[in-house]
Amino acid sequence: MNRIPTPQVATEALSDRERAVAERFAAGLTYREIGGALFIAPSTVRTHLATIYGKLGVRNKIELAASVAQMVAGRTATEAVAPLRDAEPASPTLAVFPIESLNPEERWRRFADGLSSDICVDLARFADLPVIAFHTMKLLGNRPESFEDHVQAVGATYAITGQLRADDRRVRLTIQLSDTRTGMTLWSERYERTMEDVLTLQDSLTESVINVLAGCFGTLAAIGRKASRQKPPGSLQAYDYFLLGVEQHNRFSPDGNAAAMQLLTRSIELDPGRARAWTELAYAHSIQAANGFGDDLESARKNWRSAAEEALRLDPTDPAGHTCIGDFKACIGDLAGAAEAHARALEYGRNNADTLALLAGAKALIVGDPADGIPFIERALSLNPLGPPWYHGMFARVLFVVGRYRACLSALEKSSQESPNTLMFQAMAHAYLGEMEEAAEVVSRLQTQFPSFTVEGFIAGYPISNPPALSAVREGARLARLV
Structure with missing residues (x-):
């Protein structure tokens, strides 16, 4: 009987491309799907698999799946049984x-x-x-x-x-x-x-299950975070650091974002091949850039770009990676590139609630028709009723740009209360409604809690490049006396 190599031997035996093919094949993707993801022909996938079977000493999909699972999890064949x-x-x-x-x-x-x-x-x-x-x-x-x-x-x-x-x-x-x-x-x-x-029914059931289980605040992530918190610090693994980093990132606060960058960096040190860790790190740098959480905007942008590009190098089909690099392209004035990246994100993640929520915010503030963001975010909330607070923050941005200020304030109440841009949009929405006393109170809180935050910094760092959004934000900031 063939013995499945240990993860160390398997990792050393396979090239980066062979490892990518093996992991996707073990996950159930077809030759055509793997070829599309890695930009190679299906016949090339078949050739790689023949080599992989030989190097790993496996004879069928069961043995290959076991070998890949051990390789990713970092366990030996003895531990697997x-x-x-x-x-x-x-x-x-x-x-x-x-x-x-x-x-x-x-x-x-x-x-x-x-x-x-x-x-x-x-x-x-x-x-x-x-x-x-x-x-x-x-x-x-x-x-x-x-x-x-x-x-x-x-x-x-x-x-x-x-x-x-x-x-x-x-x-x-x-x-x-x-x-x-x-x-x-x-x-x-x-x-x-x-x-x-029948096919529509099958898609509907699949989408419902996937988004509740696999979203950034879905059931699997929640179970993983709970398990990670119960571990002694010295026993945390790459996946633990990743889950805890995502949790901190989703607070959108200065200390949460700083903690997220540390945790995600540690996860990447232990497992540099996890594409989503790179994507989350890229988003943490983008939050730092937009919210004035650091003194060096250019360094934040540089780190944002390099992390997003590495995520897409590792997984060219990651929709979050495409939304992230699209946002960056808008920051440097490449609006056509931003629109193309966002279109690619929708292609790969049209049934993923997290992707739809991100794209709703992009439609409102970056490039596209802001009104198109409403069905995106409504579908995201329908697919994932467990959606995190930032879903509502994205909804608020869309509602603000289309002029639905009262609904915007309702959405902001469900958004992250630790984020300076939540307060910014609250102040501006109150000002547009003529509620100047409420606007002044929110402005005071914003200036006290986040003295380094500026509207122009958010415009440059998010970025706000969509003309209707740019006009609405600048006028709202003027009315609320934020500038």
Whole structure:
């Protein structure tokens, strides 16, 4: 029997390109999808896989998935088959068991398999942790006698299982996330949809599950952050630092942003290949630039650009990376490049709530028709009801630019209260409504809490380059006596 190499041997054996192909193939992507992501022909993908199988000494997808999971998680083959309660992986791994159809008809079994595959592939793209290939899990079946018998073969930390029931009018999906080490259910949900076009129905269910599970404040991230906080500082791994860094970044405060940069930098030191860590670090530098959290705008911009470019080098299909580099291009006056990058982000993340929320803000302040941002943010909030406060901050920006100031203030109440630009938009919205006393009170708080923040600095650093937004912000700042 072939022995799967240890992660160190596997990492040294594979080139960067081979490693990228192996991880995507193990996540369930097809030759064509891998080729599109890495800008190579499907036949080249097939050639790489033949080499990968030889270097890793694996014979099938199950062994390849196990090897990739070990390589990413940083564990040896011996650890992979040890009881999971005795071995804490450096990074969790997720397994999606095929959804069980409770209907006897073959068409519903095919529908359940298609739904399972879509969930698996989309989670591999957006969940920031390794996902075992669906074809591998299908070989194990959807009714395991016990998790332990199956997850040890592939090294999964979390498992998703589900059941599907349908009639001529409605489809019901019950799905749950479990900890394979304890067997405890961590999250469960029931989705009901009316009968419609089968592919549209499949997309609708997939989108609902993915965005609740895999968003930046989704269930998987929340579980990971809780586990990371319970670890002694000396035992934190790259994934722990990443999760905690994202949490701090999403506060949008000076100390939160500084902590985020430290945590994300440490995550990258331990695992420089995690594209989303680079993207989050790029966004932290952009927040520093826009909000006056540092003294050197040019250095912040330089770090913003280099981190975003590295993220896209590692993962050319990361929609957050494209939105981030698009925002930067607008900062240097390349509005056509910004629009192109945002279009690419939408191409790769049109069903990802985080991407849609970011693009809503970009439509309002950077480039595009601000009114187009409203359906973007409304869909983001629909896809992910657990959306973080910054979703509402993006909604507020759109509402401000289109002149819906009362609704803007309502959205700002749900946004981050630690961010200076929240106070800026509050003051300006009150001023446009003629509520000068309220505007003056907010301006006083802004100047006291964030003395280095300026409207012109936010315009230059965010940036605000969309003509209607630029006009609205400058006039609002004048009315609120922010300048």
